[in-house]
Amino acid sequence: MRAIKIDPANRTIEEIELTVDPNRSLGELRSIIGAEELELIPLDKSFNLLADLHGEQKPSFGFCDLAEPVIHGVALVLGGSPRRLRTLHENKASFDMIVDWRNEQGAQNAET
Numbered sequence: 001m002r003a004i005k006i007d008p009a010n011r012t013i014e015e016i017e018l019t020v021d022p023n024r025s026l027g028e029l030r031s032i033i034g035a036e037e038l039e040l041i042p043l044d045k046s047f048n049l050l051a052d053l054h055g056e057q058k059p060s061f062g063f064c065d066l067a068e069p070v071i072h073g074v075a076l077v078l079g080g081s082p083r084r085l086r087t088l089h090e091n092k093a094s095f096d097m098i099v100d101w102r103n104e105q106g107a108q109n110a111e112t
Contacts, residue, residue: 001017001021002015002017003016003017003077003087004016004088004090004092005074005076006061008060008071008072008101008102009074013092013095013096015091015092016032016076022050023084029050029076032074033052033075033076034052034073034074035054037052037054038052039051039053039054040082042081042082043063043077045081046081047077047078047079047088047090048078048079048080048081048082048085049069049075049077050075050076050077051071051075053071053072059072059102060073060101060102060103061075061100062102063098063099063100064097064098064099064100070102077095
């Protein structure tokens with residue numbers, strides 16, 4: 001299943017292929033994100049963000065023109081609905097345009 005991995009520490013956005021169906025096991029997602037406790041955030045009807053919202057303050061990102069959510073640390077974007085995750089049909093280029101890197105406190109960077 002294809003997903004987008006967003007890593008604010010390295011300021012990278014990449015397409016990845018999950019080897020385990022996340023509807024059956026969250027182990028691979030936990031390993032990629034680096035947290036045991038994940039939160040699923042529906043971004044709209046066909047996008048879901050998985051992230052560690054309870055971890056320590058880390059470099060962060062958000063989405064252009066949106067104050068919230070601010071995500072600290074690595075996150076994954078998957079397609080489908082919160083009830084049934086599916087492969088993401090949008091590509092990396094779509095997220096290159098909308099991801100907004102934030103500073104450590106979550107504020108938008110001055111250059112954006």
